[in-house]
Amino acid sequence: MTAHHLQGSLFDQSDDPRLGPLDGLRRTVLGAGAWIDVLPGWLTGSDTLFAHLAAEVPWRAEQRRMYDNVVAVPRLLAFYGEGAALPHPVLDEARRALSAHYAGELGEPFVTAGLCHYRDGHDSVAWHGDRIGRGADRDTMVAIVSVGSPRDLLLRPAGGGAGGTVRRPLGHGDLIVMGGSCQRTWEHCVPKSGRAAGPRISVQFRPRGVR
Ligand SMILES: O=C(O)CCC(=O)C(=O)O
Numbered sequence: 360m361t362a363h364h365l366q367g368s369l370f371d372q373s374d375d376p377r378l379g380p381l382d383g384l385r386r387t388v389l390g391a392g393a394w395i396d397v398l399p400g401w402l403t404g405s406d407t408l409f410a411h412l413a414a415e416v417p418w419r420a421e422q423r424r425m426y427d428n429v430v431a432v433p434r435l436l437a438f439y440g441e442g443a444a445l446p447h448p449v450l451d452e453a454r455r456a457l458s459a460h461y462a463g464e465l466g467e468p469f470v471t472a473g474l475c476h477y478r479d480g481h482d483s484v485a486w487h488g489d490r491i492g493r494g495a496d497r498d499t500m501v502a503i504v505s506v507g508s509p510r511d512l513l514l515r516p517a518g519g520g521a522g523g524t525v526r527r528p529l530g531h532g533d534l535i536v537m538g539g540s541c542q543r544t545w546e547h548c549v550p551k552s553g554r555a556a557g558p559r560i561s562v563q564f565r566p567r568g569v570r
């Protein structure tokens with residue numbers, strides 16, 4: 360048994376995916392109106408959820424045009440629009456809990472779920488803000504639940520300007536919420552990992568009109 364699998368079984372012993380309370384959320388103010396809230400291990404039984412999502416979600420391998428070439432998007436994707444049944448009931452529960460917790464500050468519920476499957480360390484997402492739609496000019500929130508092997512989520516001021524890069528390893532049921540101006544004054548990425556990274560799935564909850 361590899362150290363990786365051993366860690367999965369030690370840290371995550373319950374089988375049924377379950378959410379804990381949200382009171383452990385800790386806020387880090389990034390500056391320029393941006394912040395992140397993080398709660399490690401919000402979801403227990405995350406290995407079971409990972410296996411379920413990996414097998415049951417209709418993953419799409421997309422391609423993008425890059426100048427004169429067509430290149431593979433380096434991760435698998437799925438998207439559940441407003442009203443669509445999510446691929447596991449614990450994700451409906453997570454969306455409800457997050458909507459209730461942030462109702463005062465966000466003023467609207469989380470409604471959509473985007474899923475990314477990073478098959479190994481070669482998969483990644485480049486620096487970006489979630490700026491398609493209202494994230495481009497208004498404060499909003501994007502809440503991400505991660506299952507499977509941890510990968511680093513990096514955040515930096517938009518354009519890579521002055522100020523340090525913030526790094527949060529996310530996997531095994533961890534929750535991060537990016538809020539305030541985070542999608543337009545900061546950007547985030549999941550870089551390729553040189554080490555032999557195991558697979559990770561992230562579930563991003565967003566309000567209406569944010570992508
Ligand atoms: O996988 C993650 O945690 C980040 C995904 C992301 O930034 C996105 O899909 O917009």
Ligand SMILES: [Fe+2]
Nearest residue numbers: 487488489547
């Ligand atoms: Fe993003």
